[in-house]
Amino acid sequence: MDLVKREQSALEGLEALCHAKGLRITGQRRVIVQILMDADDHPDADELHSMVRKVDRSISIATVYRTLQVLEQMNIVAKRDFGDGRARYEISVGQRDHHHHMIDIESGEVIEFYNQELEDLKMRIADELGFDLVDHHLELFGTRLASAGD
Amino acid sequence: MDLVKREQSALEGLEALCHAKGLRITGQRRVIVQILMDADDHPDADELHSMVRKVDRSISIATVYRTLQVLEQMNIVAKRDFGDGRARYEISVGQRDHHHHMIDIESGEVIEFYNQELEDLKMRIADELGFDLVDHHLELFGTRLASAGD
DNA sequence: GTGATATTGATAATCATTATCAATTGATAT
């Protein structure tokens, strides 16, 4: 899915779901979704707030927190925990249902990856345990391998 | 490993590692490790503090937090995040290097499991991404399957 | 345009966790 269509689908997702659930589509919410769609990292609430205020300086930090919670409940945004003491966020509409993160513990860099075998295994493990898988958290933490030429 | 030997190995682990790192083996630390060894759940710091105070009511919450951090650094205790807004802890000495958790989102029950295939896959994915795996967080969240007889 | 109600901004409050510092304790040398 190219970027423009992805952006459109997130906003359309926002509008459709808000309408379905009797929630308002406010300017603040549009801005927040737009900023997250344009982000290529996983900002925390404070970072997101800084970017949002560049578009509309009246939007408050409380609105950012509340809106993130609403968007998460609607599965437009995914909440992540990379172990640095605060929640981080990214758009989830228009992408694969899940992807995972490898965090470079030296640089802090976050590499996204998808692995179908892992998806299958999770489902199988849940089934073996007698559960219907609803959600999961997976983050890998590692250090860059020294290449053979190093 | 039966329970008594497991308990002994955690305390022995505490003593050996403290000595190796020039740290004191204090009464508070022994109590905290003992309580965690006896726990069959994953208490948060406050729950652990309540149990610890039944043994020695002078031990402060700050000591519990500091001690948990030290024990985590020494790999005697593992810190977990089950998504309920606070850290949870369990003994890791004397057990498999890793195990994972399935959290029943309806009851809050935590089921521990180990899956060798998952361990292998994690290592393989890390390698494919160019990383040396150092740590990971994995929690599965689900709801109990209705059995065929239900 | 109006009425109903969801949402907002500003900030106080909450909560889990950590920092501070004087007092205490553990380990070691003698």
Added chain:
DNA sequence: ATATCAATTGATAATGATTATCAATATCAC
């Protein structure tokens, strides 16, 4: 057994991320 020293502790203030409160504002159906 005692002295010494530095790690550790208890009590609590402080911190930072997040949430609650409430009057004011904005959205949306009609």
